[in-house]
Amino acid sequence: MVQGEADVNAMTSEPQSILLTGGAGFIGSHIAIEVARGGHRPVLYDNLCNSKSSVIDRLAGIIGRPVAFVRGDIRDGDLIRKVLREHRIACVIHLAGLKAVGESVQKPLEYWDNNVVGTLRMLEAMNDCGVHSLVFSSSATVYGEPRQLPITESHPLSATSPYGQTKLAIEHMLRDLSVSDPRWHICLLRYFNPVGAHESGLIGEDPNGIPNNLMPFVLRVAAGQFKELGVWGGDYPTPDGTGVRDYIHVVDLAAGHVAAMRKLDTMRCEAINLGTGRGSSVLEVVKAFEKVNGVKVPFTIRDRRPGDVTSCYADPSVALHRLGWKTQRSLEDMCRDAWRWQQSPAARGN
Ligand code: NAD
Ligand code: UFG
Numbered sequence: 001m002v003q004g005e006a007d008v009n010a011m012t013s014e015p016q017s018i019l020l021t022g023g024a025g026f027i028g029s030h031i032a033i034e035v036a037r038g039g040h041r042p043v044l045y046d047n048l049c050n051s052k053s054s055v056i057d058r059l060a061g062i063i064g065r066p067v068a069f070v071r072g073d074i075r076d077g078d079l080i081r082k083v084l085r086e087h088r089i090a091c092v093i094h095l096a097g098l099k100a101v102g103e104s105v106q107k108p109l110e111y112w113d114n115n116v117v118g119t120l121r122m123l124e125a126m127n128d129c130g131v132h133s134l135v136f137s138s139s140a141t142v143y144g145e146p147r148q149l150p151i152t153e154s155h156p157l158s159a160t161s162p163y164g165q166t167k168l169a170i171e172h173m174l175r176d177l178s179v180s181d182p183r184w185h186i187c188l189l190r191y192f193n194p195v196g197a198h199e200s201g202l203i204g205e206d207p208n209g210i211p212n213n214l215m216p217f218v219l220r221v222a223a224g225q226f227k228e229l230g231v232w233g234g235d236y237p238t239p240d241g242t243g244v245r246d247y248i249h250v251v252d253l254a255a256g257h258v259a260a261m262r263k264l265d266t267m268r269c270e271a272i273n274l275g276t277g278r279g280s281s282v283l284e285v286v287k288a289f290e291k292v293n294g295v296k297v298p299f300t301i302r303d304r305r306p307g308d309v310t311s312c313y314a315d316p317s318v319a320l321h322r323l324g325w326k327t328q329r330s331l332e333d334m335c336r337d338a339w340r341w342q343q344s345p346a347a348r349g350n
Contacts, residue, residue, distance in 0.1 A: 017041045018261070019089045021074050021122065022096030024051035026205040027137065027191075029059055030198055030254040031093060036063040038258045043068040043087045045080070046096065050208070058202045058346060074118035080125035091133035091264065092126060093257055094119065097166070100212060101141075101307070104163035115166035116173070123177060132183040133264050134174070135257055138190045138271070140246075140312060142168050149279075150315035153190070153271045160307055171271070178269035185264040192246035192275035192314050194253050196334035197341035204341030205250075214285060215247070215334070219342040222295045229297055231282050233304035238311060242282035242301075246275040246313035249329035249337070259323035266322075275314025276327045289335040 018035050022028045023044030029051075032042040044056065048071060056069045068087065072079040074096045083089070097115045098104065104111040126132065143151050144158030159165040171188050178184045195215040197204030211217045221229045234241040256274045280288075286297050319325045329337075341347050 015039050015041060016090035017043050017068075017087045019043050019045055019083065019087070019092045021045050021092065021094045022137075023093075024048060024053065024055050024069070025095060026051075027194055027250060027253060028093075028095045029055050029203045030250045031095070031257050032059055032067060033062055033198065034251070034254040034258045035093075036065075036067075038261075041068065041087075043070070043083065043089065045070045045072055045074070045083060047071065047073040050098070052206070054346070055203060062198065062200055062202055074122045075114070077121040077125045080122055081129055084125060084129040084131050089129075089131055091135070091261055092122070092131060093135045093137075093261070094122065095137040097137070099163060101161045101163045102212060104161050104166075108162035111162045111166050112169075115163075116169050119170050119173065123173070132181070132185060133261075134184070134186045135260050135264070136170065136174060136186065136188050138171055138188045139164070139167050140190050140192045140273070140275070140314065142171060142190060143312075145309055146312050149311055150277060150313050151273065152315045153273055153318055175269050182268070184269070185267050186269040187260040187264060187267055188269065188271040189256060189260060190271060190273050191253060192248050192273070192312070194250045195247050196249040196251065196329070196337045198251060199337055199340070201337075201340040201344040202346055204338065204344075204347060206347060214245075214282060215338055218286065218289055218297055219338055221297050221299075222289065222293065222339065223342055227298065229286065229299040230302045231286075231299050232302060232308060234301035236304075236310045238281055240281050240283045243308055244279035244281050244311035244313065246278065247280055247285065247331060247334055248275050248327060249334045251337075252276075252327040252329050256319065256323065256325050259319075259325040263323055270322070272319050272322060273314040273316055274319060274325075275316050277314055277316045279311055279313035280331055285331065285335070288331045289339070292332045292336045293339045295339070
């Protein structure tokens with residue numbers, strides 16, 4: 001820590017500046033709105049490797065005032081130190097990372113460098129600047145193949161891809177750090193399947209190329225960009241044979257971060273699931289989407305996708321007890337808001 005620099009750890013109800021690494025991305029941009037709604041100032045830090053700067057103006061339109069944005073990489077410790085000091089950051093919500101499971105198998109070193117080395121550089125900078133409050137974007141991927149459902153935070157941890165390994169490695173690093181120094185207050189938020197978009201239709205998920213994930217692909221089929229959805233597996237031991245996941249509206253997920261920030265002072269290093277507790281099959285998602293939006297989503301059942309699990313859904317009771325948080329939005333809301341976003345000019349790169 002720099003001589004004379006006070007520890008700026010404690011979250012108070014006073015307006016504070018919150019650094020969002022990866023803040024221009026899908027989840028970060030929704031968190032920026034919730035942070036502002038909670039009375040704090042979001043400061044977005046992003047190298048734009050998987051997002052566009054145009055989101056900043058749209059966010060300002062939603063929030064009703066300019067949004068601070070710094071283009072930078074989390075591996076650039078000096079720049080992070082500068083931002084932490086200049087903006088008097090009280091807490092970091094750390095989302096920046098690469099997240100494509102398949103790509104991580106092809107490019108493991110890129111994932112370890114970006115996600116793990118990047119987090120290490122960022123933590124060093126936080127330590128140097130006396131900022132010890134951190135909310136980390138972890139994932140249900142750290143549970144590997146589910147051994148019991150619903151998944152509680154005490155479920156054994158494992159990883160089935162380099163991406164998952166990086167999340168697990170970061171969780172271990174953060175635990176070690178919290179043991180070494182009681183000034184750290186860390187919350188590991190393990191997200192289930194975030195989908196949907198802000199109800200304004202101005203921000204949402206905008207993947208490059210052919211989407212890997214279910215909802216973005218459903219949206220492209222509904223919009224006529226692809227002829228049909230390939231449903232990866234119709235012979236799973238589930239009620240309709242298709243895979244089951246815990247889809248969570250991204251605005252609910254974003255609110256979970258503000259709830260976690262408020263309780264950080266009571267935590268050393270704590271893992272908390274963010275999910276609805278309800279599993280939905282691929283076909284249930286397709287049917288809900290067709291019903292609320294009045295559009296057809298043609299599909300064909302294909303072979304299983306390698307590496308997919310049968311079912312995965314959260315036990316979200318720790319989030320309720322520790323954070324006073326639970327989801328408010330339904331699968332129908334997720335489908336309606338995602339489709340509103342898909343139809344907006346912003347989703348088409350305008
Ligand atoms: P996203 O790709 O939309 O957002 C991530 C942002 O981080 C992007 O804007 C990207 O440009 C930025 N970024 C990446 N590497 C960076 C670096 N080195 N320096 C600075 N910025 C960098 O992804 P998202 O869906 O918003 O995910 C956010 C976080 O949540 C990620 O850490 C992801 O692993 C985690 N997560 C996502 C999901 C999901 O299904 N979307 C599920 C579980 C966990
Ligand atoms: N699916 C299809 N067709 C598609 C895409 C997906 O049938 O075109 C199915 C999958 O087989 C699975 C379900 O839809 O049954 C959900 O698949 P996603 O790819 O949307 O999500 P996953 O649960 O496979 O993975 C996501 C993130 C991971 C993260 C994991 C747990 O992509 O990064 O949730 O949080 F690790």
